[in-house]
Amino acid sequence: MVKTVDFSGRPFHFIGIGGIGMSALAYVLAKRQIPVSGSDLRSSHITKRLQEVGAYIFSRQEATNLELFHSSNGQITESVLPLVNNLTTSLVDKNGHDHELSPKRILTEQLPQVIFSTAIAQGNSEYRAAQEKGCPIFHRSDVLAALITDYQSIAVAGTHGKTTTSSLLGYVLLKAGLDPTIIVGGEVDAWKGNAYFGSSKYLVAEADESDGSLVKYFPSIGIVTNIELDHPDHYKSLEDVVKTFQIFETQCEILVGCVDCETVRTQLNPTITYSLDLNQNADYIVKEITYSLENTTFEVWERGQFLGQMCLTIPGKHNVSNAMATIAVGLQLGLEFKIIAEALATFGGTKRRFEYRGQTHGITFIDDYAHHPSEIRATLSAARSKVEQNSRVVAVFQPHRYSRTAAFLEEFTTSFQDADFIVLTDIYSAGEANVANITSQDLANEIKRHHGDVIYQPSLEALIESLPKLLRPGDLVLFLGAGNLNQIIPQVIAGF
Numbered sequence: 001m002v003k004t005v006d007f008s009g010r011p012f013h014f015i016g017i018g019g020i021g022m023s024a025l026a027y028v029l030a031k032r033q034i035p036v037s038g039s040d041l042r043s044s045h046i047t048k049r050l051q052e053v054g055a056y057i058f059s060r061q062e063a064t065n066l067e068l069f070h071s072s073n074g075q076i077t078e079s080v081l082p083l084v085n086n087l088t089t090s091l092v093d094k095n096g097h098d099h100e101l102s103p104k105r106i107l108t109e110q111l112p113q114v115i116f117s118t119a120i121a122q123g124n125s126e127y128r129a130a131q132e133k134g135c136p137i138f139h140r141s142d143v144l145a146a147l148i149t150d151y152q153s154i155a156v157a158g159t160h161g162k163t164t165t166s167s168l169l170g171y172v173l174l175k176a177g178l179d180p181t182i183i184v185g186g187e188v189d190a191w192k193g194n195a196y197f198g199s200s201k202y203l204v205a206e207a208d209e210s211d212g213s214l215v216k217y218f219p220s221i222g223i224v225t226n227i228e229l230d231h232p233d234h235y236k237s238l239e240d241v242v243k244t245f246q247i248f249e250t251q252c253e254i255l256v257g258c259v260d261c262e263t264v265r266t267q268l269n270p271t272i273t274y275s276l277d278l279n280q281n282a283d284y285i286v287k288e289i290t291y292s293l294e295n296t297t298f299e300v301w302e303r304g305q306f307l308g309q310m311c312l313t314i315p316g317k318h319n320v321s322n323a324m325a326t327i328a329v330g331l332q333l334g335l336e337f338k339i340i341a342e343a344l345a346t347f348g349g350t351k352r353r354f355e356y357r358g359q360t361h362g363i364t365f366i367d368d369y370a371h372h373p374s375e376i377r378a379t380l381s382a383a384r385s386k387v388e389q390n391s392r393v394v395a396v397f398q399p400h401r402y403s404r405t406a407a408f409l410e411e412f413t414t415s416f417q418d419a420d421f422i423v424l425t426d427i428y429s430a431g432e433a434n435v436a437n438i439t440s441q442d443l444a445n446e447i448k449r450h451h452g453d454v455i456y457q458p459s460l461e462a463l464i465e466s467l468p469k470l471l472r473p474g475d476l477v478l479f480l481g482a483g484n485l486n487q488i489i490p491q492v493i494a495g496f
Helices: 020-031 045-052 063-069 125-133 140-150 162-175 238-250 262-267 317-332 337-344 373-384 402-407 409-413 440-447 460-470 485-494
Strands: 012-015 036-039 056-058 089-092 098-101 113-116 137-139 152-157 181-188 193-196 202-206 221-224 254-258 272-275 284-291 296-302 305-312 355-360 363-368 393-397 421-424 454-456 476-480
Touching: 012 020, 012 063, 012 125, 020 036, 020 045, 020 140, 020 181, 020 193, 036 063, 045 056, 045 193, 063 125, 113 125, 113 140, 125 137, 137 140, 140 152, 140 181, 140 202, 152 162, 162 181, 162 202, 162 317, 162 337, 221 238, 221 317, 238 262, 254 262, 254 317, 272 317, 284 317, 296 317, 305 317, 305 337, 317 337, 317 373, 355 485, 363 485, 373 393, 373 409, 373 476, 393 460, 402 409, 409 440, 421 440, 421 460, 440 454, 460 485, 476 485
Parallel strands: 012 036, 012 113, 036 056, 113 137, 152 202, 152 221, 181 202, 221 254, 254 272, 272 284, 363 476, 393 421, 393 476, 421 454
Antiparallel strands: 089 098, 181 193, 284 296, 296 305, 355 363
16 A cells, blocks of 8 residues: 555654755644654754744654654653753744644654655664654655645746746735745745745645656646756756656646746647747747846736736846746736736845845855856856946855766856856765765866866865955855855855
């Protein structure tokens, strides 16, 4: 018999609950008043937010954490107490009222459904303990798949742009009064985190393809923003990636696709299409795009009819495309264009997506998650549209994963053309072994063949010390990468 995820009240225990994908699911389940617990190696604002909605957080990943569900009469035994943070916690309902949750309410003798992510090795002690106890064990994607089936869902997929597009769409539906549940891979100020629990039938979810789990999702509406090879650690070729998206396509009732991407255009058959290129004959197109330091404006057309003018404060051509996906879905759901346009004009962005982090001595600091050559190219192009003619765009880049750096070495060399000055630091391994025997110095040497101003700094400490000497008034500095580079931004600013 195939195990299925149970939302009827059986507890959930997340191994690594503080991760961006895991925590969003845990938040929604806790808001549904399902008992939730989890472990993480460090506390954060994310784990604190989960505690505020009733989740129990263990500060260590140990087998004994699962004893929480093995105590007499649903009471916590003395041996468990030291491992649990905030035993007396509260649940905030949709009206803002606090409800204290006692151990008897949260705990149960029923074994929990144990959730893990791709980042959790099967040798993990909690994972092994769950196996030994006979707990139902599910991958994070299994829970998301079950939630997608539980709602009238819009799943946002694509190699790039997933987080911004799903955030834009969730924001528009919120502003339009549809009150969706939202699960995204980034944090958004509008709902103070990476998840929002709504009261309606709608769910907006970011659907990740990185580990192949995209094939598990059966949404009402699917979006595909683009298709590229981005995870050579999982896929052998672009053809393998395409097969995953083709399966996803068959499982969507309606597929919305960006036909500016040649792979989407030739390998999928979207129900609804959008494009920034008039020659693609898409259902939704844009005309008269104007970029300025403050915003981007453009006209939106639907199958030959002018719908109206749009204004975005988030920069870049790629975000115009992300907005077009949102417009197409919003109209499909019956929203008026005027309502969609008004909402998009006030969207402030997603954390780590061209996120403003501060300014000092006339230097502006931006944090961006871009780590693939295409993403870097798009982000730097957006940055170029935000600076005065004599100002510099400075790219500070931390490559992410040895496998990605090696696979896309040639593509990286030409991704920095819109940067005036480039600073590289060591590769963030993300737990990978350096099988390719590649270094960030190798990448710097290759970029120098196309770009004269490239500096390599071997560590984050060296960056903190050197950047205040390298930067000058008027610079727009972008910290690029999916690793921990952004953590040094406050220290760099303080160093002036």
